Amino acid sequence: MARKHVATTVNGDTYEFLCDAEQTLLDVLRDEMFLTGSKEGCSSGDCGACSVMLEGKLVCSCLVLGIEADGKTIDTIEGMADGETLHPLQQKFLEENGLQCGICTPGILIAARALLERNPDPSEIEVRYWLAGNLCRCTGYDKIIRSVLDAAADMRGA
Amino acid sequence: MATQLDTDYFQKDKVLKTVGTRPIKADGVDKVTGRARFGADIHLPSMLHGMFKRSPHPHARILSIDTSAAEALAGVKAVVTSADFPDMKPGTPYDDQTRNMMARGKVFYDGHAVAAVAATSATIARKAVKLIEVEYEVLPHVMDIMEAMKPDAPLLRDDIFTKGVDPKPDKPSNVTERVEYAMGDVEKGFKEADVIVEHHFKTKAMHQGYIEPQACVASYTEDGQAEVWCTTQGHFRFRQVCANLLAMDVSKICVTQSEMGGGFGGKNYSYIEPVAIALSRKSSRPVKLVLSRNEVLRATGPVSGTATWFKMGCTKDGKITAAEADLIYETGPFAGSMFANAAMAGFTRYDLENVKSVGHEVVTNRPKVAAFRAPCVPPTVFGIEQIVDEMARKIGMDPIEFRLKNAAEEGYTTVYGQTFGPIGFTTVLKTAKEHPHYTAPLGANQGRGIATGFWFNRGGPSSATININEDGTATLITGNPDVGGSRVSLAMMAAEELGIDVDKVRPSIADTNALGYNHVTAGSRVTFSSGKALIDATRKAIKVACERAAEIWDVPADGVVYEDGFCRPSSSNVGDFDPLPLAEIAKRSIALGGTIAGHAEIVATGAGPGFGIHIVDVEVDKETGRTDIKRYTVIQDAGKAIHPSQVEGQFQGGAVQGNGWALNEEYIYGEDGRLQNPGFLDYRVPVASDVPMIDTVIVEVPNPDAPFGLRGVGEVPLIPTMAAIANAIRDAIGVRMYELPMSPPKVLKAIEEAEKT
Numbered sequence: 001m002a003r004k005h006v007a008t009t010v011n012g013d014t015y016e017f018l019c020d021a022e023q024t025l026l027d028v029l030r031d032e033m034f035l036t037g038s039k040e041g042c043s044s045g046d047c048g049a050c051s052v053m054l055e056g057k058l059v060c061s062c063l064v065l066g067i068e069a070d071g072k073t074i075d076t077i078e079g080m081a082d083g084e085t086l087h088p089l090q091q092k093f094l095e096e097n098g099l100q101c102g103i104c105t106p107g108i109l110i111a112a113r114a115l116l117e118r119n120p121d122p123s124e125i126e127v128r129y130w131l132a133g134n135l136c137r138c139t140g141y142d143k144i145i146r147s148v149l150d151a152a153a154d155m156r157g158a
Numbered sequence: 159m160a161t162q163l164d165t166d167y168f169q170k171d172k173v174l175k176t177v178g179t180r181p182i183k184a185d186g187v188d189k190v191t192g193r194a195r196f197g198a199d200i201h202l203p204s205m206l207h208g209m210f211k212r213s214p215h216p217h218a219r220i221l222s223i224d225t226s227a228a229e230a231l232a233g234v235k236a237v238v239t240s241a242d243f244p245d246m247k248p249g250t251p252y253d254d255q256t257r258n259m260m261a262r263g264k265v266f267y268d269g270h271a272v273a274a275v276a277a278t279s280a281t282i283a284r285k286a287v288k289l290i291e292v293e294y295e296v297l298p299h300v301m302d303i304m305e306a307m308k309p310d311a312p313l314l315r316d317d318i319f320t321k322g323v324d325p326k327p328d329k330p331s332n333v334t335e336r337v338e339y340a341m342g343d344v345e346k347g348f349k350e351a352d353v354i355v356e357h358h359f360k361t362k363a364m365h366q367g368y369i370e371p372q373a374c375v376a377s378y379t380e381d382g383q384a385e386v387w388c389t390t391q392g393h394f395r396f397r398q399v400c401a402n403l404l405a406m407d408v409s410k411i412c413v414t415q416s417e418m419g420g421g422f423g424g425k426n427y428s429y430i431e432p433v434a435i436a437l438s439r440k441s442s443r444p445v446k447l448v449l450s451r452n453e454v455l456r457a458t459g460p461v462s463g464t465a466t467w468f469k470m471g472c473t474k475d476g477k478i479t480a481a482e483a484d485l486i487y488e489t490g491p492f493a494g495s496m497f498a499n500a501a502m503a504g505f506t507r508y509d510l511e512n513v514k515s516v517g518h519e520v521v522t523n524r525p526k527v528a529a530f531r532a533p534c535v536p537p538t539v540f541g542i543e544q545i546v547d548e549m550a551r552k553i554g555m556d557p558i559e560f561r562l563k564n565a566a567e568e569g570y571t572t573v574y575g576q577t578f579g580p581i582g583f584t585t586v587l588k589t590a591k592e593h594p595h596y597t598a599p600l601g602a603n604q605g606r607g608i609a610t611g612f613w614f615n616r617g618g619p620s621s622a623t624i625n626i627n628e629d630g631t632a633t634l635i636t637g638n639p640d641v642g643g644s645r646v647s648l649a650m651m652a653a654e655e656l657g658i659d660v661d662k663v664r665p666s667i668a669d670t671n672a673l674g675y676n677h678v679t680a681g682s683r684v685t686f687s688s689g690k691a692l693i694d695a696t697r698k699a700i701k702v703a704c705e706r707a708a709e710i711w712d713v714p715a716d717g718v719v720y721e722d723g724f725c726r727p728s729s730s731n732v733g734d735f736d737p738l739p740l741a742e743i744a745k746r747s748i749a750l751g752g753t754i755a756g757h758a759e760i761v762a763t764g765a766g767p768g769f770g771i772h773i774v775d776v777e778v779d780k781e782t783g784r785t786d787i788k789r790y791t792v793i794q795d796a797g798k799a800i801h802p803s804q805v806e807g808q809f810q811g812g813a814v815q816g817n818g819w820a821l822n823e824e825y826i827y828g829e830d831g832r833l834q835n836p837g838f839l840d841y842r843v844p845v846a847s848d849v850p851m852i853d854t855v856i857v858e859v860p861n862p863d864a865p866f867g868l869r870g871v872g873e874v875p876l877i878p879t880m881a882a883i884a885n886a887i888r889d890a891i892g893v894r895m896y897e898l899p900m901s902p903p904k905v906l907k908a909i910e911e912a913e914k915t
Contacts, residue, residue: 040448042838043450044838077192097804097807109190124851129847131846138811141846143803
């Protein structure tokens with residue numbers, strides 16, 4: 001089957017590539033655009049390591065077809081920092097050790113930012129349920145949840 | 159000069175500036191920005207995509223493999239089967255590993271690899287895998303250890319004659335080995351007991367559950383050299399495995415470890431790297447192999463399911479008089495579960511005179527078992543700590559008091575022959591007893607449980623190099639993949655030794671060409687073993703710095719001492735010189751005789767054992783059988799926490815993995831021997847909304863043989879969890895759970911049965 005031409009905007013940059021019908025958005029991000037910050041942990045939408053924003057909505061990029069990216073706007077972990085300035089969530093994860101191995105971190109940061117855009121003052125329970133689709137096997141979640149709550153507090157104060 | 163290096167690693171009286179603080183980890187920024195390169199993130203020019211063909215049968219003879227249609231498909235560049243790897247003599251060290259990596263003659267489990275392809279795209283590779291025709295003669299399979307031990311059970315292999323029994327059996331069986339660890343006289347001990355408690359327990363196979371699947375890229379060149387980039391807990395071991403499985407020289411293989419997205423023991427073992435090299439050799443192109451989650455669950459590292467029995471006795475004033483265990487561990491089709499750990503460590507932490515643990519390891523048609531945090535110990539402690547809890551209940555003693563009464567102390571000689579130096583078990587128990595959690599009020603349907611754990615902590619081969627750069631900063635090179643923050647901890651120790659800011663020490667992990675051998679990142683050994691190696695290396699560098707200062711001042715070398723980042727005259731007799739900062743000596747050293755550097759290759763000994771206790775409150779919903787974790791506290795001896803946040807992270811992460819093992823996680827096989835839950839939807843690991851914050855207390859009883867007194871901390875935090883939760887469930891609803899996982903249907907059934915009686 002012929003590959004389809006796709007033009008998409010990722011982190012503000014335009015990308016064009018040819019896409020197999022069976023390639024997922026995660027596949028094309030990683031293998032065609034070499035944006036490997038989004039990770040594949042399961043390819044079934046259960047681990048959240050591939051979380052990205054598609055047209056402003058939080059999605060598992062492994063559950064979206066690459067072809068669906070045509071004409072759309074996508075935000076990934078590679079665009080989260082503002083130049084040399086880390087996003088407050090990134091900074092808090094560093095300061096409070098909200099990561100160990102780091103494989104789930106990009107997905108969790110993207111998901112957490114989506115939460116704070118919608119609810120700048122979430123409770124611990126709200127953070128826990130919002131992030132329930134992002135598996136972390138290292139940290140036991142404690143320092144992740146604290147990092148998100150403290151980043152939210154900083155962002156409200158700023 | 160042959161002057162002896164200072165071997166005081168502990169440095170008891172040193173005022174610490176860096177150790178014990180919480181700097182940002184060296185790999186942090188790369189990991190929050192998506193830059194960090196994990197196993198699957200490596201792309202090479204002209205790289206091919208590899209994929210495995212796997213068996214759908216749990217036990218079958220391979221009659222033929224026809225790869226011709228796959229090879230004929232446009233874009234397919236190589237197909238390999240076991241015929242592409244040297245045959246090994248049964249019983250030789252790498253025979254099991256090559257047979258597990260690629261089935262040879264027989265498949266032993268659903269998901270066992272039978273062939274692999276490399277193609278110009280993943281899409282083509284997937285099509286090619288489907289075109290490989292394998293003809294099987296399906297054989298009867300056995301999934302359960304108790305079934306596998308029966309005389310009429312299907313026999314997996316005809317070369318297993320149970321080791322450790324005398325006389326050697328004349329017939330093969332599914333039992334690989336028997337071990338026994340015993341001392342004293344358990345019969346006598348049970349006669350002295352006022353109370354005896356005994357019971358059978360069962361635990362299910364589960365998985366380490368690392369989020370990053372195994373992944374590698376291999377490039378073989380026509381001169382017989384190979385480069386491998388992979389996610390691994392031990393790239394030196396993986397190099398050794400590749401060399402042996404491919405009959406290559408070790409020097410012809412260079413392995414570079416990527417960042418590792420979780421391992422927990424499961425990435426000690428190489429599954430895919432030799433296959434990637436073989437595909438690259440055949441295709442003359444670099445080959446990338448990445449496992450899917452389905453493959454990870456079906457064909458890598460499950461943890462042994464177990465069937466155990468324990469009997470313990472104590473006097474009415476709470477002294478344990480005897481302890482006995484019978485332990486049966488499944489291992490998949492190949493030995494190597496490390497089941498002997500359970501027999502050695504199960505009861506260890508109690509001051510027992512009369513103890514006997516017998517273990518058996520059994521093969522079944524399941525994937526080969528791999529290590530998981532304190533390999534094989536947690537399922538045994540799940541039983542023992544419930545027996546201990548029940549004994550305390552029977553004599554009406556507080557469970558921590560009961561353990562204090564039986565706690566091993568310095569000088570105790572264990573059943574496996576180790577005599578303990580200073581240990582922290584008693585301090586840990588006392589800390590728990592005074593913790594506010596232990597006496598906080600409980601609500602309706604809530605209960606509190608405690609349980610304790612012990613892990614040996616390991617040492618072993620480690621190498622390190624430190625280069626003092628021309629501006630006085632340092633580059634630290636070690637050889638153990640960093641699983642949870644060891645890099646920053648090692649940099650902190652180097653900074654402490656050099657008397658410079660941690661920010662001036664850049665830690666890195668070298669590929670296998672750059673350092674001597676490093677044992678795998680396992681056994682809670684890295685901060686200890688690499689720590690000792692780097693301290694040796696740093697002290698050698700400091701010695702060179704002193705020699706250079708002596709040369710600059712034109713004084714004897716022993717007239718110079720190093721303190722807090724400066725070389726100084728050792729006394730006023732040497733001369734009146736202003737202290738020389740390391741940066742100044744380093745700058746002049748490039749011309750004065752070369753870079754100031756030190757390196758060390760050691761086998762680290764003297765690791766200090768670790769002890770911990772968990773306190774957990776649960777609430778059990780009696781209508782559904784669901785258990786909620788309401789409050790959780792981990793208290794553990796870290797000797798000295800080099801980076802307390804990293805230590806807390808180990809405590810919290812281990813406890814939550816244990817929550818999954820306790821309440822949810824299990825391998826579910828159908829009658830057909832096929833895994834029914836090979837994905838994260840049905841194999842459910844804990845998510846953020848399943849658990850509360852995990853409170854931690856770091857106890858510090860120093861190990862005098864370790865850098866700054868540290869003890870490994872990575873494995874103890876998993877050991878007590880399942881027992882602590884089981885004891886809490888018992889406390890909440892008056893029903894004891896003898897099987898893992900304690901999932902809602904099982905708890906509900908136990909409640910209903912208890913109500914009947």
